[in-house]
Amino acid sequence: MSAQPALETRALCKSFGALAVARDISFRLPAGARHALIGPNGAGKTTFINLVTGRLKPSSGQILLGGADVTALSAEKRVKSGIGRTFQINTLFNGLSVLENVLLAVGERHGIAGDMLRGAGTYRAVVEESQALLERLGLAADAARPVRELPYGRQRLVEIAIALGLAPKVLLLDEPAAGVPSAESGLILDIVETLPRDIAVLIIEHDMDLVFRLAERITVMVQGAILVEGTPDEIAADPHVREVYLGTEHTR
Amino acid sequence: MIVSPAPRRTVADTVLGRHRLRGFELVPWIGAIAAYFVFPEYLALGGQILIMVLFALSLDLALGYAGIVTLGHAAFFGTGAYVAGILAVHGWSEPLSAILAAAAAAGLLGVVTGAIVLRTSGLTLLMVTLVVAQLLQEAANKLGWLTGGADGLQGIVIAPLLGSFRFDLFGRTAYLYSLAILFLAWAVARTIVHSPFGRSLIGIRENVTRMQAIGSPVFQRRLRIYAISAALAGIAGALLTQTTQFVALQVLSFELSGTVLVMLILGGVGRLYGAFIGAPLYMIAQDQLAKDDPLYWLFWIGLLLVLVVMFARGGVLGIADRLRARTFR
Numbered sequence: 001m002s003a004q005p006a007l008e009t010r011a012l013c014k015s016f017g018a019l020a021v022a023r024d025i026s027f028r029l030p031a032g033a034r035h036a037l038i039g040p041n042g043a044g045k046t047t048f049i050n051l052v053t054g055r056l057k058p059s060s061g062q063i064l065l066g067g068a069d070v071t072a073l074s075a076e077k078r079v080k081s082g083i084g085r086t087f088q089i090n091t092l093f094n095g096l097s098v099l100e101n102v103l104l105a106v107g108e109r110h111g112i113a114g115d116m117l118r119g120a121g122t123y124r125a126v127v128e129e130s131q132a133l134l135e136r137l138g139l140a141a142d143a144a145r146p147v148r149e150l151p152y153g154r155q156r157l158v159e160i161a162i163a164l165g166l167a168p169k170v171l172l173l174d175e176p177a178a179g180v181p182s183a184e185s186g187l188i189l190d191i192v193e194t195l196p197r198d199i200a201v202l203i204i205e206h207d208m209d210l211v212f213r214l215a216e217r218i219t220v221m222v223q224g225a226i227l228v229e230g231t232p233d234e235i236a237a238d239p240h241v242r243e244v245y246l247g248t249e250h251t252r
Numbered sequence: 253m254i255v256s257p258a259p260r261r262t263v264a265d266t267v268l269g270r271h272r273l274r275g276f277e278l279v280p281w282i283g284a285i286a287a288y289f290v291f292p293e294y295l296a297l298g299g300q301i302l303i304m305v306l307f308a309l310s311l312d313l314a315l316g317y318a319g320i321v322t323l324g325h326a327a328f329f330g331t332g333a334y335v336a337g338i339l340a341v342h343g344w345s346e347p348l349s350a351i352l353a354a355a356a357a358a359g360l361l362g363v364v365t366g367a368i369v370l371r372t373s374g375l376t377l378l379m380v381t382l383v384v385a386q387l388l389q390e391a392a393n394k395l396g397w398l399t400g401g402a403d404g405l406q407g408i409v410i411a412p413l414l415g416s417f418r419f420d421l422f423g424r425t426a427y428l429y430s431l432a433i434l435f436l437a438w439a440v441a442r443t444i445v446h447s448p449f450g451r452s453l454i455g456i457r458e459n460v461t462r463m464q465a466i467g468s469p470v471f472q473r474r475l476r477i478y479a480i481s482a483a484l485a486g487i488a489g490a491l492l493t494q495t496t497q498f499v500a501l502q503v504l505s506f507e508l509s510g511t512v513l514v515m516l517i518l519g520g521v522g523r524l525y526g527a528f529i530g531a532p533l534y535m536i537a538q539d540q541l542a543k544d545d546p547l548y549w550l551f552w553i554g555l556l557l558v559l560v561v562m563f564a565r566g567g568v569l570g571i572a573d574r575l576r577a578r579t580f581r
Contacts, residue, residue, distance in 0.1 A: 053465065079467030091465070093458035099263045104455045105466040107448050113468060116449040119271025123448065131264045144263035166466060 004067035006031045006200035007170045012061035021047045023225040032197045036215035037204045044224040045204045054078045084168030086159040088175045094148040102130040105165030153184035173203040271446035280528045295423040302430040303491045308515045308527035310484035316522030318477045319457030324385030328358040330504030332486025337405045337499040345411035351490045358486020362479035389504035405499035426495035520569030529568045
């Protein structure tokens, strides 16, 4: 494993006019990390992800993937450099089958998606890889169903499946269990826990049980800036964090 | 982790075999050839139907597959029509090379205008495509020395096809020529929609944000299909010029952009064969209705459109899909 962090930001800033939504964010995600990003609503967690993935252009600062500066690269190019994400609100190909949702991502990764001359079905390896991914995530039984017919919790799994289809080195999970009944959120957590260690995972989550079960390190954001970073125990014990975020009555 | 039971016939099989030709796909061609023998007195109308099928097919690639909602597709049809016409007036009477020239010109216009209009979306896109077509129509109107202006472009002479088939008065050559070109265009369109590129266009239609998040160069893909769609529309326009030996300003009109859209919606959007149903349906209805009611025939088309949009989303092919789904459930 290389010494370079999988993802690093240096003094990342973003303002809309006078409103600073990201303030001087310097952050390191080591290879293979399990890292959680928490903070109250409006703290700028999703903004941070949008900056990292290239959906937003930073006002200043740098973004590095595996040590290479990707600040100037488009969102598409950054995906090619190994970054994958899920969305807080399902962002799926609703009319397509579950298999095809994943297939599109796998096809893009293999660089075949621009081919106009061959039938998509002639790329058997791509179809089989997508099918295998669905089986790994327990989605094989739903492979033929249009995504929009799936229960919300299953759709959240498709979100993750699409991102995994990109074979990312850095996986950004934006509230993967949001809107999912607690009985099903365990399933999503199981999947995140069994991801191979060559993927560095950054997870935004509000469910503290989930965060403390999964994360080895936690970063707390408040008002667009990093408040504190540490192990789960350090974060749980931090008086500032208790004050601004967890609430005084929180106990573990 | 939960282990799902493996389904018996997998969706993977469907995906793997989707590009294979199926029996029903031959129906339009058998129908078109049969019509040639059964309705020899209607070949002029038949030829125009084939041209509109091609035009609607080109629109389906942009609108139905890539989700580019345009109200200005006549810009490309008209460009193709004028290029073929102007070439013929100036002595370039060989039809096949003129078709290629028309396709190139319309495709180029697709790249140039697409580079601008495809940066917008939704209502803005609708308006900008409309503006492009209106500007072109006004330009054609003003450039009377080149286009014939409001009087139309006259004096078009087309050489015999392949040096031996003259464009006869009964429209036999025109019909078969249009059918052959339509067949080639369909083969191209069909290859594209079943290719990985075609599937990625559907992804773009379904969710642009997600396509960007999986690393798809969305703008470049949309521009590519827009140019291909424009080139095919240009071929349709050129066919109209060559088979009628006249170009009117209407080939660039908003009405034509709207008409082809209505044809596609009636037949079914994003299904490749919607054009093959919608265009004949519209034009045969127009032919029959206008006989009885030359002033208000459009009312009936309008009524049909309202009914389709209210009760039969997906057009005629959408109804067929639902019937099939019910049968196999």
